[in-house]
Amino acid sequence: MLYLNLFINVLIKNPIKAVLFIVTGFSLSLLLGQSEKIQNSLMGSLPKMNETPHFFALIDNKVSSQSIRRKLMGLPGVMGVRNLPGDKIQKQLQTILGDVGEDLASEVGIPDVSGLKISFAPNLEVRSQRLIKQYLTRLTGEDKLTMGPTIGEEKKNKKWLTSFKDSLKLKIGTIVIAIASILYLFLGFGLGTDLGREAYLVERFSRRKNVIQVTAGIGFLGASVLMLMPSILLGNANLAGIGIFFGLTFIAYIITTTRGWRTT
Known part of the structure; x- marks a missing residue:
């Protein structure tokens, strides 16, 4: 002691x-x-660099969105496919089509379309993202599909x-x-x-x-x-x-x- x-x-x-x-x-x-x-x-507090790249797609209701969803989920590089509610569809329509989409929604209501949010795997290359978009176009037909830009792509590429x-x-x-x-x-x-x-x-x-x-x-x-x-x-x-x-x-x-x- x-x-x-x-x-x-x-x-x-x-x-x-x-x-x-x-x-x-x-x-x-x-x-x-x-x-x-x-x-x-x-x-x-610094900006997050790991935002998952994704895009929104509006599909004519004549095409089965559930069938499209199942096929997309089976692709490597697709992390998730989620259905959009009506208000989200209108928002995406305005985003994709700009003022034309806003006028269209106000005059005739929301078009007869369903909306999907397709999320890519975090480390998926841009080339693979484009191939998935092309595959979606072939599944639905170009005239029955409207796609928005890939969100998060630029952040992902800024290594x-x-x-x-x-x-x-x-x-x-x-x-x-x-x-x-x-x-x-x-x-x-x-x-x-x-x-x-x-x-x-x-x-x-x-x-x-x-x-x-x-x-x-x-x-x-x-x-x-x-x-x-x-x-x-x-x-x-x-x-x-x-x-x-x-x-x-x-x-x-x-x-x-x-x-x-x-x-x-």
Whole structure:
């Protein structure tokens, strides 16, 4: 208990430094142990790059939309085919035909058509999307089908934007972790100096040996385990990040036991 009490007394005598060390340690352990979750959360405000490409089709009711739906669902690359309600059909008619469609809907009502929303698989190539559209045209007949543009196609093709997002996430994460690591080591060195001074006095007057080594070992190890608990309890902790955190703590321990106030 002597060594643990000695470490706690050093923290009590240096409250500001101790609080900063503990807060920085908890923050760094979360950044390293839950890096993926935190980075994804921080970057969540950026535009989504994974919108599923899809398009809308209006089909003459003389053609069985259910039969078309079944045949499309059997195609590789088609993720889903959904029937559109009446209000959605009118909206798509206006979108596809513009002012003409709006005038047509207001004068004679919604044409005798059924609507489908066809969704492509997320990674389907543009060429394959076009082949599916051509197949749909052959199934219904060109005069009985009106198709809208593929929505999400441009976002899907802008791979550089996805790469930029990943690169930005990596850079921000690296910078934040580097700053937190430097601050953690700096505060650890500061507490280590204070601990070395107290250990020197204990060794001098109690004739104990290796007080600084044992006290720093118990103190830094116990503190690092407590700091890592939230990251571990959150689940799916990054083992490499935990290893880095222990490595930084070990560096603080080595510096503490080898620099000033050590008896010979």
